[in-house]
Amino acid sequence: xxxxxxxxxxxxxxxxxxxxxxxxxxxxxxxxxxxxxxxxxxxxxxxxxxxxxxxxxxxxxxxxxxxxxxxxxxxxxxxxxxxxxxxxxxxxxxxxxxxxxxxxxxxxxxxxxxxxxxxxxxx
Numbered sequence: 001x002x003x004x005x006x007x008x009x010x011x012x013x014x015x016x017x018x019x020x021x022x023x024x025x026x027x028x029x030x031x032x033x034x035x036x037x038x039x040x041x042x043x044x045x046x047x048x049x050x051x052x053x054x055x056x057x058x059x060x061x062x063x064x065x066x067x068x069x070x071x072x073x074x075x076x077x078x079x080x081x082x083x084x085x086x087x088x089x090x091x092x093x094x095x096x097x098x099x100x101x102x103x104x105x106x107x108x109x110x111x112x113x114x115x116x117x118x119x120x121x122x123x
Contacts, residue, residue, distance in 0.1 A: 002122075003115050004048025008041060010114065014107045023100040048115075051078065055119040071120020075112040083108030 014020060055074050062070040062077075087104045090096055 001045065001048065003052055003118055004041075004045035006115060006118065007044040007047050007111075010111045011044070014111065020103065020107075023097070023103050026094065026096050026100060051115065052119060052123060054078075055116075056123055059123075067120040067123070068117065069120070071116040071118070072113065073116075074119060075109075075114075075116025078116070079109050079112040083112065 015024065055071070058074065058077075059070060062073045064070040064073050084105060087101055087108070090104075091101050
C-alpha cells in the first residue's frame with residue numbers, strides 16, 4: 001500500500017511542478033484534459049503491489065548482500081525496463097527536447113530508487 005501511495009505522490013510532484021509543466025508541454029496536444037483520480041489511485045496501488053511482489057520473487061537473484069543493496073539493484077532494473085525504454089521510444093517517435101528526455105530519465109530513476117530502497121528495507 002505504501003509504495004502505491006508513494007507512486008501517486010511522486011508522480012504528482014514530478015509531473016505537476018512548474019518546471020516539469022514547461023518541459024512536458026510537447027505532449028499537451030495529445031494529453032487528456034482531465035484525469036480520473038479514482039482510476040489513477042487504483043492503478044498506482046496496483047503498481048505498488050505488483051512491484052513489491054516482483055521484488056520478493058527476484059530477491060534471491062538480485063545482486064547485493066543486504067536488503068538495501070538488493071532494493072537499489074531492483075530499482076535500477078525496474079528503471080531500465082519501465083522508464084528508460086519508454087523514454088527512448090518516445091524520443092524516437094516524437095520531437096522531444098533533450099531536457100525533457102533527461103528530466104524524465106532522472107526523475108524516473110529517483111522514483112524507482114525511492115521505491116527500491118523502501119522494498120529493500122521493509123520486505
